[in-house]
Amino acid sequence: MDDAETTGDAYVHDIYSEDGAISADFLDRINAAIENGDADALAATVANLHESELGDVLETFDSDERGRFVGLLGDRFDFSALTEVDEAVRMEIIDALSNDKIAAAVQALDSDDAVYILEDLDEKDQAEILAQLPFTERIRLRRSLDYPEESAGRRMQTEFVAVPPYWSVGQTIDYMRDSEDLPTSFAQIFVVDPTFHLVGAVDLDKLLRTKRPVKIEEIMRETRHAIPAETDQEEAAQIFEQYDLLSAAVVDENERLVGILTIDDVVDVIQEEAEEDLKRLGGVGDEELSDSVVETTKSRFLWLLINLATAILASFVIGLFDATIAEMVALAVLMPIVASMGGNAGTQTMTVAVRALATRDIDIYNASRIIRREVTVGFINGIVFAALIGLVAAVWFASPALGGVIGVAMIINMVSAALAGILIPLLLDRFGADPAIASSVFVTTVTDVVGFFAFLGFAAWWFGI
Amino acid sequence: MDDAETTGDAYVHDIYSEDGAISADFLDRINAAIENGDADALAATVANLHESELGDVLETFDSDERGRFVGLLGDRFDFSALTEVDEAVRMEIIDALSNDKIAAAVQALDSDDAVYILEDLDEKDQAEILAQLPFTERIRLRRSLDYPEESAGRRMQTEFVAVPPYWSVGQTIDYMRDSEDLPTSFAQIFVVDPTFHLVGAVDLDKLLRTKRPVKIEEIMRETRHAIPAETDQEEAAQIFEQYDLLSAAVVDENERLVGILTIDDVVDVIQEEAEEDLKRLGGVGDEELSDSVVETTKSRFLWLLINLATAILASFVIGLFDATIAEMVALAVLMPIVASMGGNAGTQTMTVAVRALATRDIDIYNASRIIRREVTVGFINGIVFAALIGLVAAVWFASPALGGVIGVAMIINMVSAALAGILIPLLLDRFGADPAIASSVFVTTVTDVVGFFAFLGFAAWWFGI
Numbered sequence: 001m002d003d004a005e006t007t008g009d010a011y012v013h014d015i016y017s018e019d020g021a022i023s024a025d026f027l028d029r030i031n032a033a034i035e036n037g038d039a040d041a042l043a044a045t046v047a048n049l050h051e052s053e054l055g056d057v058l059e060t061f062d063s064d065e066r067g068r069f070v071g072l073l074g075d076r077f078d079f080s081a082l083t084e085v086d087e088a089v090r091m092e093i094i095d096a097l098s099n100d101k102i103a104a105a106v107q108a109l110d111s112d113d114a115v116y117i118l119e120d121l122d123e124k125d126q127a128e129i130l131a132q133l134p135f136t137e138r139i140r141l142r143r144s145l146d147y148p149e150e151s152a153g154r155r156m157q158t159e160f161v162a163v164p165p166y167w168s169v170g171q172t173i174d175y176m177r178d179s180e181d182l183p184t185s186f187a188q189i190f191v192v193d194p195t196f197h198l199v200g201a202v203d204l205d206k207l208l209r210t211k212r213p214v215k216i217e218e219i220m221r222e223t224r225h226a227i228p229a230e231t232d233q234e235e236a237a238q239i240f241e242q243y244d245l246l247s248a249a250v251v252d253e254n255e256r257l258v259g260i261l262t263i264d265d266v267v268d269v270i271q272e273e274a275e276e277d278l279k280r281l282g283g284v285g286d287e288e289l290s291d292s293v294v295e296t297t298k299s300r301f302l303w304l305l306i307n308l309a310t311a312i313l314a315s316f317v318i319g320l321f322d323a324t325i326a327e328m329v330a331l332a333v334l335m336p337i338v339a340s341m342g343g344n345a346g347t348q349t350m351t352v353a354v355r356a357l358a359t360r361d362i363d364i365y366n367a368s369r370i371i372r373r374e375v376t377v378g379f380i381n382g383i384v385f386a387a388l389i390g391l392v393a394a395v396w397f398a399s400p401a402l403g404g405v406i407g408v409a410m411i412i413n414m415v416s417a418a419l420a421g422i423l424i425p426l427l428l429d430r431f432g433a434d435p436a437i438a439s440s441v442f443v444t445t446v447t448d449v450v451g452f453f454a455f456l457g458f459a460a461w462w463f464g465i
Numbered sequence: 466m467d468d469a470e471t472t473g474d475a476y477v478h479d480i481y482s483e484d485g486a487i488s489a490d491f492l493d494r495i496n497a498a499i500e501n502g503d504a505d506a507l508a509a510t511v512a513n514l515h516e517s518e519l520g521d522v523l524e525t526f527d528s529d530e531r532g533r534f535v536g537l538l539g540d541r542f543d544f545s546a547l548t549e550v551d552e553a554v555r556m557e558i559i560d561a562l563s564n565d566k567i568a569a570a571v572q573a574l575d576s577d578d579a580v581y582i583l584e585d586l587d588e589k590d591q592a593e594i595l596a597q598l599p600f601t602e603r604i605r606l607r608r609s610l611d612y613p614e615e616s617a618g619r620r621m622q623t624e625f626v627a628v629p630p631y632w633s634v635g636q637t638i639d640y641m642r643d644s645e646d647l648p649t650s651f652a653q654i655f656v657v658d659p660t661f662h663l664v665g666a667v668d669l670d671k672l673l674r675t676k677r678p679v680k681i682e683e684i685m686r687e688t689r690h691a692i693p694a695e696t697d698q699e700e701a702a703q704i705f706e707q708y709d710l711l712s713a714a715v716v717d718e719n720e721r722l723v724g725i726l727t728i729d730d731v732v733d734v735i736q737e738e739a740e741e742d743l744k745r746l747g748g749v750g751d752e753e754l755s756d757s758v759v760e761t762t763k764s765r766f767l768w769l770l771i772n773l774a775t776a777i778l779a780s781f782v783i784g785l786f787d788a789t790i791a792e793m794v795a796l797a798v799l800m801p802i803v804a805s806m807g808g809n810a811g812t813q814t815m816t817v818a819v820r821a822l823a824t825r826d827i828d829i830y831n832a833s834r835i836i837r838r839e840v841t842v843g844f845i846n847g848i849v850f851a852a853l854i855g856l857v858a859a860v861w862f863a864s865p866a867l868g869g870v871i872g873v874a875m876i877i878n879m880v881s882a883a884l885a886g887i888l889i890p891l892l893l894d895r896f897g898a899d900p901a902i903a904s905s906v907f908v909t910t911v912t913d914v915v916g917f918f919a920f921l922g923f924a925a926w927w928f929g930i
Contacts, residue, residue, distance in 0.1 A: 021828030052707045060830045176673045186670050187652050187711065204669035205651050208641045241736070242517045244729040246652065246711060263728050264709040270732060271706070274739030275820060281743065282816025283809060289821050289835065297842045300813050304846060307809045308853060311802040318801070322794040329787040332797035336783070336804065336913070337776040344748060344772045348765050351747025355740060356754050363486035365525045370754065377762045381769060388770075392777060448801070 015053055022060045030057070034068050042069075043076045055084025058093070059290065067096060079105040083116045086290040091120060099125055103132035110184070111137075111158040112265060115144045119154065143258065152236045153229030155269070156250040156259030159183035162190040163216060165199055170212030187246050187262075191220045196256045198223055198249050226251045229258055236261060237269040238360070277358050280436035281351065283307075306441050314339070314448035321456035327465045330397045331456060334406055338455045341385060342413035342447030349374050349421025350443050354435045357425055371422050378418025382411035405462050409455035413447060416454075420446040480518055487525045495522070499533050507534075508541045520549025523558070524755065532561060544570040548581045551755040556585060564590055568597035575649070576602075576623040577730060580609045584619065608723065617701045618694030620734070621715040621724030624648035627655040628681060630664055635677030652711050652727075656685045661721045663688055663714050691716050694723055701726060702734040703825070742823050745901035746816065748772075771906050779804070779913035786921035792930045795862045796921060799871055803920045806850060807878035807912030814839050814886025815908050819900045822890055836887050843883025847876035870927050874920035878912060885911040 017023040026045075033042035046054060058066055058081060070077050070093055082090045094102065094117065106114045106129065118126055118141065126145065130138050140158040147153025161182060163172050172189070176182065189207070191200040200220030210219050226249045227236050240248065240263060250259040279285060283303040287296060318325070318335070325332050353370075356362040362370060386407035394403025424442045425435035459465075482488040491510075498507035511519060523531055523546060535542050535558055547555045559567065559582065571579045571594065583591055583606065591610065595603050605623040612618025625648060628637050637654070641647065654672070656665040665685030675684050691714045692701050705713065705728060715724040744750060748768040752761060783790070783800070790797050818835075821827040827835060851872035859868030889907045890900035924930075 019828065020825040021830060050708055052709075059826070060828070062834075173673055176670075177676055182670075182674065185668060203650060204673060205641075205647075208638055208669060208672065209647065211642055241732055243515055244517075244732075246728065263711065263732070267706055267709075267728070267732060267735060271735055271739060274736060274743065275824075278739065278743040278746065278820060279816060282746065282812055284813045284816050287817060289817065289826050289831070293838050293841045293845070296838060297845050300810070300842065301846060301849070303813065304806065304809060304850060305853075308802070308806060308850060311805040312854075312857060314805075315798050315802055318798045322798060325797050326791065326794045329791045329797075332790050332794075332800075333780050333783045333787060335797075336801060336917075337773070337780055339801065340776040340779075340909075340913075341769060341773060344769060345765070347747055348749045348768065351744060351749050352752060352754065355743060359740075360485040361524070361754050363484065363525070365486060366754070369527075373758050373761060376758045377765065380758070380762050381766060384766070385769060385773060388773060389777075444805075448805075452801075 015049065015057075022057055027057075027060065030069070031065075034065070034072055037072065039072050039074065039076075042072055046073070046078075049078075051078060051080040052084045054078055054081035058085050058089055063092060066093065070096070075104070077105070079117065080109055080113050083113050086288040087120065088288060088290040088292070088295075090117070094121065099128045100132065103129045106141075107133060107137065111140055111144065111259075112155060114141055115154060119145060119149065147229050150233045151229060152227045152231040152233060152250050152261055153258070155233050155236070155265050156229070156261050157183070157265075158259045160190060160257070160260045161186055162192045162196070162257060164193070165191050165215070165217035165220065167216050168212060169207060169210045169214050169216065169219070172207065172216060173212070186260075190223070190249055190257055190260075191216055192257055198226055198251055198255065198257045201249065223249050226255075227261060228253070233266075233269045234273050237266045237273065240266045241270065273358070277354060277436040280434065281354060281440055283440065285437075303441075307444075310441060310445040310448065313445065314452055317449050317452045318456065320453075321460055324456060324460040324463075324465050328459070328463065330393075330399070330402060331459055334393055334402075335452055335455050337389060338406060338409045338413050339448045339451035341389075341410060342417040342451045343444050345378060345381065345414050346417035346421040346443040346447045347440070349378070349418050350425055350439050353422050353425040354439055357429050357435050362426075367426065371419075374418040374422045375415060378414045379411070382414030385414065386410040401462065402459075405459045406455060409451070409458055412454040413451040416450040417443070417447045480514065480522075487521055492522075492525065495534070496530075499530070499537055502537065504537050504539065504541075507537055511538070511543075514543075516543060516545040517549045519543055519546035523550050523554055528557060531558060535561070540569070542570070544582065545574055545578050548578050551753040552585065553753060553755040553757070553760075555582070559586065564593045565597065568594045571606075572598060572602065576605055576609065576724075577620060579606055580619060584610060584614065612694050615698045616694060617692045617696045617698060617715050617726055618723070620698055620701075620730050621694065621726050622648070622730075623724045625655060625722070625725045626651055627657045627661070627722060629658070630656050630680070630682035630685065632681050633677060634672060634675045634679050634681065634684070637672065637681060638677070651725075655688070655714055655722055655725075656681055657722055663691055663716055663720065663722045666714065688714050691720075692726060693718070698731075698734045699738050702731045702738065705731045706735065738823070742819060742901040745899065746819060746905055748905065750902075768906075772909075775906060775910040775913065778910065779917055782914050782917045783921065785918075786925055789921060789925040789928075789930050793924070793928065795858075795864070795867060796924055799858055799867075800917055800920050802854060803871060803874045803878050804913045804916035806854075806875060807882040807916045808909050810843060810846065810879050811882035811886040811908040811912045812905065814843070814883050815890055815904050818887050818890040819904055822894050822900055827891075832891065836884075839883040839887045840880060843879045844876070847879030850879065851875040866927065867924075870924045871920060874916070874923055877919040878916040881915040882908070882912045 015022055015026045029045050030042065033045060061069060082093060106117065118129065130142060133141070144154055144156065144158065163175065188201050188203045190198060191202065193199055201223045202216060202220050206219055225239055225243055225245060227239065229250050229252055239245065245263065247260050247262045249257055250261055252258045279287065283300070285299050287299050353362065389410055390403035390407035393406045394400045420443045425439045428435040428438055480487055480491045494510050495507065498510060526534060547558060571582065583594065595607060598606070609618055609621065609623065628640070653666050653668045655663060656667065658664055666688045667681060667685050671684055690704055690708055690710060692704065694715050694717055704710065710728065712725050712727045714722055715726055717723045741751070744752065750764050752764050818827065854875055855868035855872035858871045859865045885908045890904045893900040893903055
């Protein structure tokens with residue numbers, strides 16, 4: 001153990017510089033090895049990297065560098081790093097390799113990592129690669145791949161320890177000491193009957209605290225949170241989170257144990273799901289940082305097109321009052337303020353609502369309370385900002401009446417914004433749509449249309465133009 | 466073990482109804498017990514709930530119901546549920562209890578849960594409660610509370626198993642079988658020298674696979690990711706995530722082992738941090754669902770006030786061209802479209818940038834590539850939408866020139882939006898500000914001002930008005 005391992009800041013691995021990027025020194029060493037075509041030096045440089053560190057190195061490279069890096073490493077390239085990079089990077093590396101090479105590499109991986117890599121390939125490549133694997137492994141991977149995308153069955157690891165309930169603690173420990181065929185790491189063992197039906201689980205600390213003669217069935221706990229393999233990964237993650245699980249059994253439709261889900265996979269899912277909401281609210285879908293210009297342009301186009309349609313709709317509303325505006329240009333100057341404040345207030349409410357729906361914190365018991373709260377908050381802030389903008393407008397255009405008109409429009413739009421911000425996500429959710437994707441378009445349409453209509457309409461009526 | 470435990474859908478605990486809310490049946494049973502003042506029935510009803518389930522029950526109640534529920538349960542109320550509820554709910558329950566009662570309840574909790582509850586109290590209450598605890602526990606909790614808020618030291622558990630390196634596997638197992646003083650659950654044991662300096666760790670599966678005579682020092686692994694107690698919880702969470710840790714040692718400034726952080730605490734941190742970005746981008750800060758009207762109004766006010774200021778700034782820009790608008794009202798009708806498209810495109814870029822900064826996926830190596838990509842995407846989408854809106858405007862107002870003017874303004878604003886969307890978060894981050902909080906104000910200010918100025922200015926010049 002070297003010194004760095006015992007110092008307080010040893011957790012900052014030395015391949016990273018202060019700002020969290022891969023250090024220039026380290027990249028220089030890698031680039032030197034690549035330029036010299038020195039595969040041994042390159043392999044030695046990256047030998048001790050954690051798969052996530054190797055993933056960061058891959059993402060730092062441009063496309064050319066990545067190709068030369070993986071090519072030079074050859075068999076010594078650690079494929080598990082591919083589970084830590086963006087999909088675009090992963091596909092680029094995989095596409096450059098022959099199916100033979102992929103088959104050889106996949107055999108060295110844990111089953112969940114292997115599935116993670118195989119699932120993005122097309123059917124034909126998958127079949128070719130699987131055909132080259134040993135029977136047991138082929139069956140295991142095939143089974144995982146047969147479960148739906150983003151299901152517990154896809155994410156599970158098929159390596160686990162299972163023992164019969166009538167074994168003693170001593171027998172179990174002896175088995176673990178002698179068996180060659182155990183998973184690389186595990187935190188619990190499962191108890192199954194002869195037909196592999198799950199009957200319980202034993203945490204390793206429990207096993208270690210118990211005397212050798214005690215039977216497994218006496219110390220096993222209920223596996224209350226066994227997860228059917230078809231379960232969506234997001235739902236599985238919520239179960240982990242709610243019950244603070246470290247791992248959970250995955251069972252097939254006959255309730256037979258087929259694999260385990262571990263918390264480290266679930267952490268990724270939790271992060272992805274939270275990120276998904278954030279990106280969808282921002283109108284960037286499932287975009288990743290390494291996507292190309294073409295992919296990015298395409299993925300953002302639809303959102304902008306929908307926004308164009310709603311912006312034109314708002315313009316039509318303004319167009320209804322063109323005579324009024326021609327008479328009183330101050331209205332054109334002030335009208336974006338009402339719409340913009342409504343848009344922001346609506347976004348605030350919508351953000352809270354979308355997040356609460358995602359975490360299931362909003363339900364029939366508190367929905368009406370939250371709607372009341374939002375409308376009240378909108379009304380109070382509406383009055384405050386009506387006073388502020390009313391004063392500004394009255395002074396700016398020397399017209400107290402104009403101040404009054406914009407104030408009234410502000411209150412109307414802030415209350416509409418609150419209603420739209422909470423009701424639209426609730427309705428979308430009720431009808432099975434994802435509130436994170438569509439809410440924001442509807443909410444800003446409402447606040448724009450109501451904002452322009454309330455302000456211009458009330459002005460037209462008040463000033464009689 | 467009852468039937469439900471072994472069926473595939475047993476993970477759906479029966480206190481929840483289909484839609485994820487607490488079932489009406491279950492609430493009826495609780496309410497009946499409360500109305501009858503039957504403490505035993507109430508205790509029996511909630512006895513087997515997981516702390517997170519009890520937390521959900523508490524959040525379902527209104528303030529009155531909560532008070533009666535906790536009051537009737539008395540000593541049988543499981544305080545760990547308080548770690549699973551919103552701060553407002555937690556404080557309401559704690560505030561209603563005497564310090565004596567809190568002190569008694571806190572003793573039954575794991576140290577991390579106890580600290581979680583104590584840290585929100587004021588100094589005086591904290592001191593009073595700590596004074597009533599046994600010496601060792603008082604010292605432990607005091608030490609955790611002395612670390613900064615949201616640090617690893619605050620979140621750590623001070624119960625752990627530590628053994629000397631010269632012990633054998635057999636000795637260690639015997640110690641665990643006989644000791645009464647072990648944590649409720651653990652996944653690894655730590656190896657320390659006589660002064661409690663951390664020298665390594667052993668995972669329980671490793672311990673179970675090794676023969677009894679082998680020395681601990683032969684099987685221990687480096688604890689490369691020991692976390693200094695002052696480390697911010699977000700940084701700690703990133704280490705867990707990067708290295709797929711299940712638990713990590715927490716060390717003090719002298720590198721002595723003071724506690725452990727476990728993945729279940731870190732999962733909460735990861736979720737909180739992702740949620741924080743989402744809420745800050747939406748302009749709702751650290752708001753929680755159970756906040757009152759007054760708190761909510763206040764927390765949203767500042768954001769809306771800043772937005773009012775930027776909206777007025779945009780209005781001033783429009784005001785510069787009031788003569789032009791008076792001459793040609795179509796400009797007032799069309800101008801929100803240019804600003805709105807820029808705002809949306811800017812938000813898209815900004816969302817990607819803020820998230821990439823939070824996950825440290827953007828660094829000096831790829832920043833310039835990402836800036837180039839964003840500007841290119843902005844330019845391409847600018848041209849496409851310039852053509853679309855140019856056509857609409859030309860037909861609508863029967864003026865090809867007006868179509869040309871809005872098209873040019875659209876391209877200018879889309880490119881500005883891309884630049885603002887990427888550069889503003891990068892600059893804020895560089896100067897130590899949180900890009901999630903402030904980016905969106907600056908970005909929409911840029912897109913509004915540039916949008917109105919480009920469109921109205923170009924129109925004024927082109928049409929000579």
